[in-house]
Amino acid sequence: MYARMLIDGVAADHVSAQDRGFAYGDGLFESIRLVGTAAPLWSRHMQRLTESCKRLWIPVPDTDQLGREVLAVTRDMPQAVVRVTVTRGIGERGYALPAASQPTRVVAAFPPPQASGDIYAHGVRMRVCDIRLAEQPLLAGMKHLNRLEQVLARAEWNDPAIAEGVLCDSHGRVISATMANLFAVVGGALLTPALDRCGVAGVARAEVLAACPWTRVGELTLDALRDASEVFLSSSVRGILPVRSLDERNYVVGGITHELQQHWRNLGFSMEQGG
Amino acid sequence: MYARMLIDGVAADHVSAQDRGFAYGDGLFESIRLVGTAAPLWSRHMQRLTESCKRLWIPVPDTDQLGREVLAVTRDMPQAVVRVTVTRGIGERGYALPAASQPTRVVAAFPPPQASGDIYAHGVRMRVCDIRLAEQPLLAGMKHLNRLEQVLARAEWNDPAIAEGVLCDSHGRVISATMANLFAVVGGALLTPALDRCGVAGVARAEVLAACPWTRVGELTLDALRDASEVFLSSSVRGILPVRSLDERNYVVGGITHELQQHWRNLGFSMEQGG
Numbered sequence: 015m016y017a018r019m020l021i022d023g024v025a026a027d028h029v030s031a032q033d034r035g036f037a038y039g040d041g042l043f044e045s046i047r048l049v050g051t052a053a054p055l056w057s058r059h060m061q062r063l064t065e066s067c068k069r070l071w072i073p074v075p076d077t078d079q080l081g082r083e084v085l086a087v088t089r090d091m092p093q094a095v096v097r098v099t100v101t102r103g104i105g106e107r108g109y110a111l112p113a114a115s116q117p118t119r120v121v122a123a124f125p126p127p128q129a130s131g132d133i134y135a136h137g138v139r140m141r142v143c144d145i146r147l148a149e150q151p152l153l154a155g156m157k158h159l160n161r162l163e164q165v166l167a168r169a170e171w172n173d174p175a176i177a178e179g180v181l182c183d184s185h186g187r188v189i190s191a192t193m194a195n196l197f198a199v200v201g202g203a204l205l206t207p208a209l210d211r212c213g214v215a216g217v218a219r220a221e222v223l224a225a226c227p228w229t230r231v232g233e234l235t236l237d238a239l240r241d242a243s244e245v246f247l248s249s250s251v252r253g254i255l256p257v258r259s260l261d262e263r264n265y266v267v268g269g270i271t272h273e274l275q276q277h278w279r280n281l282g283f284s285m286e287q288g289g
Numbered sequence: 290m291y292a293r294m295l296i297d298g299v300a301a302d303h304v305s306a307q308d309r310g311f312a313y314g315d316g317l318f319e320s321i322r323l324v325g326t327a328a329p330l331w332s333r334h335m336q337r338l339t340e341s342c343k344r345l346w347i348p349v350p351d352t353d354q355l356g357r358e359v360l361a362v363t364r365d366m367p368q369a370v371v372r373v374t375v376t377r378g379i380g381e382r383g384y385a386l387p388a389a390s391q392p393t394r395v396v397a398a399f400p401p402p403q404a405s406g407d408i409y410a411h412g413v414r415m416r417v418c419d420i421r422l423a424e425q426p427l428l429a430g431m432k433h434l435n436r437l438e439q440v441l442a443r444a445e446w447n448d449p450a451i452a453e454g455v456l457c458d459s460h461g462r463v464i465s466a467t468m469a470n471l472f473a474v475v476g477g478a479l480l481t482p483a484l485d486r487c488g489v490a491g492v493a494r495a496e497v498l499a500a501c502p503w504t505r506v507g508e509l510t511l512d513a514l515r516d517a518s519e520v521f522l523s524s525s526v527r528g529i530l531p532v533r534s535l536d537e538r539n540y541v542v543g544g545i546t547h548e549l550q551q552h553w554r555n556l557g558f559s560m561e562q563g564g
Contacts, residue, residue, distance in 0.1 A: 021306060028303035029311060031296060031374075031395050036304060038436035039314025045382075070437070071444060097382060099306075102440075107320075107372060107399050109436065109443035109467060120306050124382050148423030148487075149459065152441055160435035161313035161384065162345070165377075166427055168384035169346060184424065192384060212423075 019122040020083050033118050034102040038109065039159035041101030041118075042066045044217075047126065047251050047283065048094045051085055054281040055250055058217035063100065066156040072102050073117050080121065087123040093284070095124045095251050101159070127251065129285060134275065137258030137267055138177035138247070140191070142236065143167045146184045147212040155215035167192045178247060180239070180260065183212055188234040194249040195219035196257075197229070197270075198242035204229045204270055205238075218248035225277050226270070244268030253278045253285055294397040295358045308393050309377040313384065314434035316376030316393075317341045319492075322401065322526050322558065323369045326360055329556040330525055333492035338375065341431040347377050348392050355396065362398040368559070370399045370526050376434070404527065404560060409550065412533030412542055413452035413522070415466070417511065418442045421459045422487040430490040442467045453522060455514070455535065458487055463509040469524040470494035471532075472504070472545075473517035479504045479545055480513075493523035500552050501545070519543030528553045528560055 017025030034040035044059045053059070060077040067074045080098060088094040099120040105112045145167045153160070167179055178191040189207050190196050195216040197206045206223070208231050209215045223229055239245065245257035245265050254274045256267040292300030309315035319334045328334070335352040342349045355373060363369040374395040380387045420442045428435070442454055453466040464482050465471050470491040472481045481498070483506050484490045498504055514520065520532040520540050529549045531542040 019306060027306055029306050031294060031302055031304050031397065033311070034440075036308070036311045036374075037318075037434070038440055039434050040437060040440050043312075070441075095382065099312075107370065109439045111440070111444050122306065145427055146425075148425035148428075150421075150423035150438065152420055153423075153437055158437055159312070159314050160437045162315060162428055162433055162435045163425065164384045165309075165313055165315050165386070166345075169386050 018087050019120065020087055021120050022118060023079070023083060029118060029120065030104050032104050034105045035099065035118060035159055037105070039161070041072065041099060041159045042070070043097055043099040043157055043159060045251050046084065046096045046098065047285070048084070048088050048091070048096060049282055049284050050092060051088075052282050053084065054283060055217045055221060056081070058220050059098075059250070062157065062215070062217055063098070066158065067100065069156060070102075070158070071111065072100060073115055075100055075117060075119050080119065083121040087121055091123060091125075093126045095126050097122050097124065099159070126285065129252065133177070133255060134253070135267070137256035137265070139175055139259045140178045140180055140257055141171060141176050141261055143170050143179040143181050143192070145170065145181070147181050147189055149183055149211040151211055154212050155209050157214050164192050180236070181213075182236065186236060188236055188239050189213040191247050194247035194252065194255065197222065197246050197248065198234060198239050199244035199268060199270055200234070200238050200242050205234055206231055207234045208232055216248055216250060218250045218253070222248050222274060225274065244271055246271040246274070253283055293362050294395065295362055296395050297393060298354070298358060304393060304395065305379050307379045309380045310374065310393060310434055312380070314436070316347065316374060316434045317345070318372055318374040318432055318434060320526050321359065321371045321373065322560070323359070323363050323366070323371060324557055324559050325367060326363075327557050328359065329558060330492045330496060331356070333495050334373075334525070337432065337490070337492055338373070341433065342375065344431060345377075345433070346386065347375060348390055350375055350392060350394050355394065358396040362396055366398060366400075368401045370401050372397050372399065374434070401560065402526065408452070408530060409528070410542070412531035412540070414450055414534045415453045415455055415532055416446060416451050416536055418445055418454040418456050418467070420445065420456070422456050422464055424458055424486040426486055429487050430484050432489050439467050455511070456488075457511065461511060463511055463514050464488040466522050469522035469527065469530065472497065472521050472523065473509060473514050474519035474543060474545055475509070475513050475517050480509055481506055482509045483507055491523060491525060493525045493528070496556075497523050497549060500549065519546055521546040521549070528558055
């Protein structure tokens with residue numbers, strides 16, 4: 015039996031109750047898909063983690079060390095999702111930053127989500143969430159540990175036939191799904207919402223933007239989303255997921271979606287190959 | 290040596306790294322001031338905790354049990370601050386609520402903050418924070434574990450002479466301080482900001498509102514705050530703190546502040562008696 019969780023490099027599964035991750039959600043995480051020992055989006059994950067640590071004044075972890083720990087916890091797992099959590103570490107009571115932060119890092123392996131090839135071929139059903147994301151430019155884009163909005167959004171529905179929900183901001187602009195980014199083909203152009211006021215800038219989104227540099231990053235209204243000819247989700251864990259319906263509106267799986275799924279297979283991901 | 294921390298009733302100081310409090314900030318907390326075995330604002334703390342649990346669909350903890358645990362961790366402490374944390378408990382990876390949540394409760398005793406009688410007599414210095422609070426009505430008022438905005442706000446200054454910062458929302462309306470609520474006497478009327486879009490509805494604020502039912506709860510602009518004749522902070526941990534300055538503006542400690550400090554002493558709090 016190998017350790018499936020390392021905390022600061024040691025096999026463990028508990029953190030201090032005085033960790034600021036627990037006290038205030040004062041930290042960040044990455045959810046990384048592995049295929050054997052390969053993590054095709056690794057460098058993007060480490061880039062986002064590094065940049066976000068700097069924005070929050072959390073000391074940047076050693077990414078080589080994180081890489082070794084990810085391999086250790088996934089040893090002998092043919093497929094895995096690894097959650098890497100980095101917090102500001104243990105602190106006194108109170109919001110003020112510790113004089114010298116000693117970040118906590120948790121590296122934990124999980125089995126990948128079960129997904130039939132069917133959803134990759136035919137798409138997932140979605141709904142529009144009632145909650146509106148608050149706009150906070152100083153936190154926008156980061157995968158930080160303050161995720162109550164996503165918890166409340168995901169709690170809006172129980173129907174297992176609905177895989178995801180569309181999240182809008184307080185102005186009614188489409189931002190993302192609850193655990194994936196969203197792309198739409200509107201008037202023939204590929205479009206994804208800007209994430210400078212709220213939302214998480216996913217690493218799979220970054221990969222799509224690099225593969226399709228002509229993508230427009232901007233405003234996407236709900237009306238435009240409903241009129242789109244093609245809609246798909248991007249997720250570092252699940253890859254490229256076609257959207258087959260949004261409430262009463264149905265979509266067909268389109269050509270750009272297929273091309274990006276092929277791109278994902280070329281990267282080495284196997285979830286879209288039914289394997 | 291007595292346990293100063295109980296986790297689910299057992300002496301311990303670590304929580305599962307799969308606790309949703311650590312994973313997503315999916316929980317709530319209360320910071321409760323004790324004088325000996327008395328917690329004068331106890332019922333208000335338990336009321337807020339209960340109401341907030343319901344808003345987040347977290348099973349409400351047994352408040353009698355919490356009371357016993359608070360007394361256990363503060364045994365033989367003449368003065369203490371107890372932090373009670375309640376989370377949704379351990380969960381699988383992903384935002385969806387567990388089918389049956391088993392909340393985690395952490396009851397931890399801390400020494401009270403050191404405060405000279407001087408600040409109660411002469412007041413504290415404040416600044417205006419640059420960060421603007423995001424507006425999320427579904428989370429407003431609760432003392433939940435998503436506190437990155439407060440962490441960033443408190444990180445804006447290092448000067449130990451500045452005790453607190455004024456937080457505004459994105460429309461420039463004054464909301465609160467970083468770890469206290471704020472009251473101002475404007476045109477002879479006592480006023481405190483409405484907290485239906487952001488901010489934490491403090492139990493000390495609720496006590497002030499009950500003691501001064503004529504208080505206006507509404508909009509407070511920065512200009513009105515600067516023009517106020519009297520400004521004070523309310524905090525369950527620190528009580529009624531006069532504000533002596535906001536950036537370049539100076540205030541005198543006023544009559545309503547003195548009356549509320551007397552009210553606090555009558556409740557049994559001793560921090561305002563230099564003891």
